[in-house]
Amino acid sequence: MEPEIRNAPIGSGHTAKVLYLMTMQNPSPFDFWYAVNNTEIVVRPRQHLETFGTTTLHYHLVAETMDAVNQIRVREGRIQAFRPQIITPDNLGGALLEGFGEEQAGHYLDWLRENQSHLVLLKYGFAIRKETINEHVVTDAIENVLDRVKAEVEASSHPMHALIRGVDEPWEVCLLQLITEVIQQSALANARDLQQDPDGSRHRIEGLFRQASRNASHIPELSNALKQAGLFKEFEDRFFALVRAAAR
Numbered sequence: 001m002e003p004e005i006r007n008a009p010i011g012s013g014h015t016a017k018v019l020y021l022m023t024m025q026n027p028s029p030f031d032f033w034y035a036v037n038n039t040e041i042v043v044r045p046r047q048h049l050e051t052f053g054t055t056t057l058h059y060h061l062v063a064e065t066m067d068a069v070n071q072i073r074v075r076e077g078r079i080q081a082f083r084p085q086i087i088t089p090d091n092l093g094g095a096l097l098e099g100f101g102e103e104q105a106g107h108y109l110d111w112l113r114e115n116q117s118h119l120v121l122l123k124y125g126f127a128i129r130k131e132t133i134n135e136h137v138v139t140d141a142i143e144n145v146l147d148r149v150k151a152e153v154e155a156s157s158h159p160m161h162a163l164i165r166g167v168d169e170p171w172e173v174c175l176l177q178l179i180t181e182v183i184q185q186s187a188l189a190n191a192r193d194l195q196q197d198p199d200g201s202r203h204r205i206e207g208l209f210r211q212a213s214r215n216a217s218h219i220p221e222l223s224n225a226l227k228q229a230g231l232f233k234e235f236e237d238r239f240f241a242l243v244r245a246a247a248r
Helices: 029-037 102-118 142-155 171-196 201-214 216-228 232-247
Strands: 010-012 040-043 055-064 071-081 085-087 120-123 126-128 134-139 161-167
Touching: 029 161, 029 171, 040 142, 040 171, 055 142, 055 171, 071 142, 071 171, 085 171, 120 171, 126 171, 142 161, 161 171, 201 216, 201 232, 216 232
Parallel strands: 055 161
Antiparallel strands: 010 120, 040 161, 055 071, 071 126, 071 134, 085 120
């Protein structure tokens, strides 16, 4: 089974409905809320999600097994977060309005259109890959296992490591909790970046400036990117300063 979580819109500045579509066996409502209520994010990622690229989250999920005392299962895996996108009221699609009556949905869309200059709706996509999961069982008290894994995670140089204390089944719900908190941690910064650079062209140009400053062979690529984005005039002084520095 490969669970996949996609299309989680969240609003910045205003509350928006968050949707998670999961291709996994659906837990019962009791099991779902049991998992939610018994999930704790012990260590959160140190950085927010990338605005203009994909982000890989590394997680450790520690949980007591259901059939033995002091048998602790440790799962390790990766969640890929795709580049967030701004969505407008006109391309929200039916999913966000599920559960609304036709008339109510129409009023909601009208309100969003009238207020779209004051809010940002972001679409986040996530994929949890089954093949990346490694798990093992440890015989010890769960607090001791958590302490050891926490020390390992905090010592890692990777800023997107997370540690979760959760349940053994349905463990995928614990990852939903992590994803929700990471979105909340990232949404304001992502929205600000996308408002300033909707298509990511300035982000790409800044990267090309860095590359060209280290290797002059990237200067023609930078020149073409500036012209294609219609930003050559704005960056003209900086560009020619780079060209002069390369010539020296």
